[in-house]
Amino acid sequence: MIYADNAATTKMSETAVKAMLEVINDNYGNPSSLYSIGQKAKEALEEARADIAGVIGAKPAEILFTSGGSEADNQAIISAAKTGEAAGKRHIISTKIEHHAVLHTLKKLEKEGFEVTLLEVNGDGLVTPEAVRDAIREDTCLVSVMYANNEIGTIEPIREIGAICREKKVPFHVDAVQAIGHIPVNVEEDNIDMLSSSAHKFHGPKGVGFLYVKKGIRLFNLIEGGAQEKGKRAGTENVPGIVAAAAALKEAVANMDKNAAYLTEKREKLIAGLKEISHSALNGHPVKRLPGNVNFCFEGIEGESLLLLLDDKGIQASSGSACTSGSLDPSHVLLAIGRVHDVAHGSLRLSIAEDITDADVDYIIKSVKEVVEYLRGFSPVWRDLVAGKSQFIL
Amino acid sequence: MALYSDKVMDHFRNPRNVGVIEDANGIGEVGNAKCGDIMKMYLKIENDVIEDVKFETFGCGSAIASSSMATEMIKGKPVSEAMQLTNKAVAEALDGLPDYKMHCSVLAEEAIKSALDDYEKRRQEEK
Numbered sequence: 001m002i003y004a005d006n007a008a009t010t011k012m013s014e015t016a017v018k019a020m021l022e023v024i025n026d027n028y029g030n031p032s033s034l035y036s037i038g039q040k041a042k043e044a045l046e047e048a049r050a051d052i053a054g055v056i057g058a059k060p061a062e063i064l065f066t067s068g069g070s071e072a073d074n075q076a077i078i079s080a081a082k083t084g085e086a087a088g089k090r091h092i093i094s095t096k097i098e099h100h101a102v103l104h105t106l107k108k109l110e111k112e113g114f115e116v117t118l119l120e121v122n123g124d125g126l127v128t129p130e131a132v133r134d135a136i137r138e139d140t141c142l143v144s145v146m147y148a149n150n151e152i153g154t155i156e157p158i159r160e161i162g163a164i165c166r167e168k169k170v171p172f173h174v175d176a177v178q179a180i181g182h183i184p185v186n187v188e189e190d191n192i193d194m195l196s197s198s199a200h201k202f203h204g205p206k207g208v209g210f211l212y213v214k215k216g217i218r219l220f221n222l223i224e225g226g227a228q229e230k231g232k233r234a235g236t237e238n239v240p241g242i243v244a245a246a247a248a249l250k251e252a253v254a255n256m257d258k259n260a261a262y263l264t265e266k267r268e269k270l271i272a273g274l275k276e277i278s279h280s281a282l283n284g285h286p287v288k289r290l291p292g293n294v295n296f297c298f299e300g301i302e303g304e305s306l307l308l309l310l311d312d313k314g315i316q317a318s319s320g321s322a323c324t325s326g327s328l329d330p331s332h333v334l335l336a337i338g339r340v341h342d343v344a345h346g347s348l349r350l351s352i353a354e355d356i357t358d359a360d361v362d363y364i365i366k367s368v369k370e371v372v373e374y375l376r377g378f379s380p381v382w383r384d385l386v387a388g389k390s391q392f393i394l
Numbered sequence: 395m396a397l398y399s400d401k402v403m404d405h406f407r408n409p410r411n412v413g414v415i416e417d418a419n420g421i422g423e424v425g426n427a428k429c430g431d432i433m434k435m436y437l438k439i440e441n442d443v444i445e446d447v448k449f450e451t452f453g454c455g456s457a458i459a460s461s462s463m464a465t466e467m468i469k470g471k472p473v474s475e476a477m478q479l480t481n482k483a484v485a486e487a488l489d490g491l492p493d494y495k496m497h498c499s500v501l502a503e504e505a506i507k508s509a510l511d512d513y514e515k516r517r518q519e520e521k
Contacts, residue, residue: 302430304454308406321454322430330430342427378412380434381427381452 001250004317005149006179006201006292007351012244015251020205020244030226041239045210048246052210055253056195057186064219064229065212067243069177069198070101070249071222072211073232076194077105077144079213079220081114083268084141093135093170094144095119096336097151102144102175103332124285125154125337129161135206136168137205143172147195149177151320151333151349155183163246171217177201177209181252182290183260192212193217198233199241201320203353204280205241208241214332236392248310259354266352266361270294277372279385281394283334283347294350295320297339299394301375302344302380303330310348320347342381343393398455399454399489405459410466413448417495422508425501427500431457433505439513449505456488456495457502461502463487471498479506 225234
């Protein structure tokens with residue numbers, strides 16, 4: 001089996017599993033308890049917080065643990081909106097290619113009377129700092145831009161956008177779920193005020209994430225209850241998950257340069273191989289791109305069929321096809337970079353991890369070529385394209 | 395539970411009656427690439443019996459399986475019987491489809507009916 005859907009989730013690292021089991025077996029106390037095993041759990045929790053803060057250039061007090069990236073996105077955006085509203089500011093800027101955790105939160109705020117500007121991206125999926133500057137108004141209370149896109153892997157000019165937000169004194173939130181642990185992120189240098197992350201994207205456990213909130217930025221609760229996380233997130237802390245997340249992240253960051261170089265080489269090999277398929281196109285930026293992300297459109301075929309047949313060949317991947325999402329529209333990201341519906345349905349995302357070998361890469365290329373050719377063989381769309389009855393787009 | 399029944403996967407992996415009939419006397423195409431599903435049906439009808447049927451489909455696993463199953467259900471049948479084919483019957487024959495994939499079986503029914511209409515139209519023109 002070749003697991004090539006690491007943007008969806010990753011396998012936990014051995015280090016993370018070990019760290020988690022240690023807590024489960026030996027350090028099961030409640031961090032809020034006064035007696036020794038409670039305090040030992042509290043120590044482990046605070047050590048994890050300090051480790052994570054250290055890795056992204058934050059202070060421990062600026063890290064809030066959540067159930068994952070979606071909760072962190074929700075809390076950051078809703079907090080900024082509430083703070084803004086109190087000052088009469090009800091305008092939010094984001095982009096068309098954000099994760100649904102951001103887009104759907106913004107939709108909800110729109111219904112509550114906020115005005116949302118979703119910036120366009122170019123054909124490579126890049127949003128320009130200039131576009132952010134032009135969109136900022138007197139009543140803008142938040143700019144939210146993702147660090148790297150989960151579908152097409154494009155890395156956004158976060159530092160430059162952050163600098164503009166600082167200059168304009170607008171809070172800047174970054175969904176860094178796909179970036180943390182894979183590419184360098186430093187909240188101080190990148191001018192970030194709030195940042196969301198999720199542990200299962202960097203070989204940590206599912207159900208754990210964190211929100212970085214710069215000192216001085218006000219946070220509102222999504223979950224009411226006990227005084228955990230300085231009263232900003234009630235509920236007994238997921239200590240095993242949090243400790244495992246910190247262990248996974250430290251490991252990922254310690255090996256980041258090595259891993260990124262290795263993955264980039266394999267990525268380029270995959271891209272070169274898949275480009276040999278006629279009427280195909282790479283989605284996302286060719287260079288400013290996550291090391292492990294490959295995303296292609298193949299004309300004349302539909303993505304779900306492609307995924308199912310690749311699964312039969314032992315390859316697990318993902319697609320932006322409508323049929324894989326249960327909706328009628330293909331991926332909003334592919335549409336935003338200018339892929340028309342017909343082509344967007346035929347997309348394939350491969351997101352590789354460090355365990356991939358050269359033999360795997362060769363096998364993936366060979367298999368995708370075979371499946372695309374097979375599906376085109378009985379596709380009426382492909383027949384019309386080849387017969388000249390309709391025009392090739394790619 | 396798997397996304398699809400074994401029957402759907404069987405018809406998806408080994409679709410029956412795939413291809414084109416060069417001298418078809420009834421052809422129907424439904425759906426559009428914008429929505430992600432297109433089905434094309436070719437019928438060869440003699441003495442009001444569907445002697446041969448072939449299909450081409452651009453679409454997801456259940457679209458391909460629905461096309462395949464629908465062709466099997468009408469092959470060798472009289473036109474009058476083929477006209478009675480319902481999407482529900484196609485879905486049932488596949489041991490069910492997920493709710494949000496039911497439209498694939500609708501498309502299969504429509505593709506067959508469209509091909510039968512085309513056959514009927516051609517026959518009227520011949521008269």
